Amino acid sequence: MIQQCVRPVRLYKRHSALSAQITISPETAPLPIPLLSCCLHSTQINKLVSNILRPLTAQEVDHHCRRTIDHYQQSASAFRTGTADHDVKQNIESLIKHIRGRAPFRILDLGCGPGRDLAAFVDLGHQPVGLDGCEAFVHMANQLTGCPVWHQSFDCLELPTDSFDGIFANASLFHVPSQILDQVLRQLNRCLKADGVLFASNPRGPDIERDEDERYATFLSLATWQAFVQDAGFSELEHYYRPPGKPRDQQPWLASVWRKISQIDVLDDSSTTGSRH
Numbered sequence: 001m002i003q004q005c006v007r008p009v010r011l012y013k014r015h016s017a018l019s020a021q022i023t024i025s026p027e028t029a030p031l032p033i034p035l036l037s038c039c040l041h042s043t044q045i046n047k048l049v050s051n052i053l054r055p056l057t058a059q060e061v062d063h064h065c066r067r068t069i070d071h072y073q074q075s076a077s078a079f080r081t082g083t084a085d086h087d088v089k090q091n092i093e094s095l096i097k098h099i100r101g102r103a104p105f106r107i108l109d110l111g112c113g114p115g116r117d118l119a120a121f122v123d124l125g126h127q128p129v130g131l132d133g134c135e136a137f138v139h140m141a142n143q144l145t146g147c148p149v150w151h152q153s154f155d156c157l158e159l160p161t162d163s164f165d166g167i168f169a170n171a172s173l174f175h176v177p178s179q180i181l182d183q184v185l186r187q188l189n190r191c192l193k194a195d196g197v198l199f200a201s202n203p204r205g206p207d208i209e210r211d212e213d214e215r216y217a218t219f220l221s222l223a224t225w226q227a228f229v230q231d232a233g234f235s236e237l238e239h240y241y242r243p244p245g246k247p248r249d250q251q252p253w254l255a256s257v258w259r260k261i262s263q264i265d266v267l268d269d270s271s272t273t274g275s276r277h
C-alpha cells in the first residue's frame, strides 16, 4: 500500500512568469492542437484549451494521482503487452552517455511501469531501482528484473539524498499535475548525486493539462518545460523529438536531458502559498 500523504499544495502562481519567458519559433513550436487528437477525443479539445494550468486544491491533486494510478492498475497486463516492444534505446543511450564517472551507474527508473527499461539497464550492467505508484507494475517489474522497485506516488515521494547517478523518467512525469511539478523536480534534484543526470520524455503541447481517459496528463511546450526544470536546479544538455526520423509535426514526444548544477531546497509546507514567485 502507498503511504497516505496529506500535504498542502502550493497555489500555482508561476504561469504568468513562465509565459513571459516563452518564445515560440518554428523549431520549438508546440504540437498543433489537431495533432493532440491522437491522444484526445476531439470533443474534449475545446474544453482542454480552457483548462490551462490552473490551481488545484490538495484534494484535487491527490484525486488525479490516485485516479491515474488506478487506471494503470486496471489495465496493467494490457499495458505490459502493448508496450513490451517499444523501442526507447535512443532515450536510454541519451541518459547513459551524459553520466560522468565510471559505470556501473545507479539509476532510478521513475514510473518504471512493468519493467522493460529496468531490464535494459540491467542488461547494460547498471544498477537500476524502479519506482511506480501502480502496485501491479511494482510486482511485474520486480519479477522481471529482480531489482528493487519502490511503491511510491509522485505526489508523495520519499527518496534518499545524493543517491543516484541518473534518473530515467520515460513517459511518466507528464502525469504530474503542473501544480506540484516543481516540488517533484526538486525532489529528483536532491536524490541525484552532484553532476547527476535527469532524462525525461513527455508528450508536448500548448501548455494544457487535464484528466483525460481516466489519467491526468499535462502537455507542456518546450519553453515551459525548460523553465520548470531549470528552476529546479538543472542545466539542459540536449533535447530532441520522437519518434526519430519523422517530420516535426509527427513527433509528439519531447525528450530532454539535464545535469544537476546545484542542490535545491525541496519546497516545504510553509512555501505552499506560492510566496516564492
Ligand SMILES: C[S@@+](CC[C@H](N)C(=O)[O-])C[C@H]1O[C@@H](n2cnc3c(N)ncnc32)[C@H](O)[C@@H]1O
Pocket (backbone or CB within 6 Å): 065, 066, 068, 069, 072, 083, 110, 111, 112, 113, 114, 116, 131, 132, 133, 134, 137, 152, 153, 154, 155, 169, 170, 171, 172, 175
Ligand atoms: C505511460 S506509463 C510509462 C511506463 C514506462 N516508463 C514506459 O516507458 O513504458 C506511465 C507510468 O507512470 C506511472 N505513474 C503515473 N502516475 C503516477 C504517480 N502519481 N505516482 C507514481 N507512478 C505513476 C504509471 O503507473 C506508469 O507506470
